[in-house]
Amino acid sequence: xxxxxxxxxxxxxxxxxxxxEAGGAEVGCxxxxxxxxxxxxxxxxELRNDPTAHAEMVGIRELCAKFRxxxxxxxxxxxxxxxxxxxxxxxxxxxxxxxxxxxxxxxxNSVYFETRHADTADFVRDCFRSDLEIRSGVLEMECSSLYxxxxxxxxxxxxxAHQPTE
Ligand SMILES: [Zn+2]
Numbered sequence: 579x580x581x582x583x584x585x586x587x588x589x590x591x592x593x594x595x596x597x598x599e600a601g602g603a604e605v606g607c608x609x610x611x612x613x614x615x616x617x618x619x620x621x622x623x624e625l626r627n628d629p630t631a632h633a634e635m636v637g638i639r640e641l642c643a644k645f646r647x648x649x650x651x652x653x654x655x656x657x658x659x660x661x662x663x664x665x666x667x668x669x670x671x672x673x674x675x676x677x678x679x680x681x682x683x684x685x686x687n688s689v690y691f692e693t694r695h696a697d698t699a700d701f702v703r704d705c706f707r708s709d710l711e712i713r714s715g716v717l718e719m720e721c722s723s724l725y726x727x728x729x730x731x732x733x734x735x736x737x738x739a740h741q742p743t744e
Pocket of ligand 1: 632633634662
């Protein structure tokens with residue numbers, strides 16, 4: 579029986595793979611159903627020249643394509659970093675049953691989130707499906723260490739957030 583922590587370790591390994599790959603980035607995702615791993619993915623924004631190629635989006639797209647299905651009901655999506663608004667909503671539309679993430683936006687470098695925006699995990703939890711479970715902070719320290727970059731962590735910027743840097 580695998581725990582959320584076991585799956586998150588695989589997501590961390592996937593994030594490290596993204597870090598090593600040219601055009602990849604350090605966000606890892608694993609999609610699991612009934613104790614079986616169905617898909618692994620990492621951020622491929624620069625690799626694909628696709629701003630929507632976040633780890634979660636890549637995983638959802640590839641898994642749906644692989645099984646030729648338009649939804650992922652009953653699946654749990656693990657991500658090393660709190661899903662952004664786009665990915666949170668993609669999980670809603672995909673019918674994902676659980677979202678489990680490691681690093682929260684409060685514990686990572688501000689480059690990853692625009693602090694003025696609503697916390698979309700809370701937004702999704704409160705405003706969409708009642709059957710969507712969200713768990714945060716799984717292996718948070720290990721996950722957060724992927725996102726501790728020069729410039730400090732969890733800065734509270736009151737000025738407009740910047741775009742992710744190269
Ligand atoms: Zn995202």
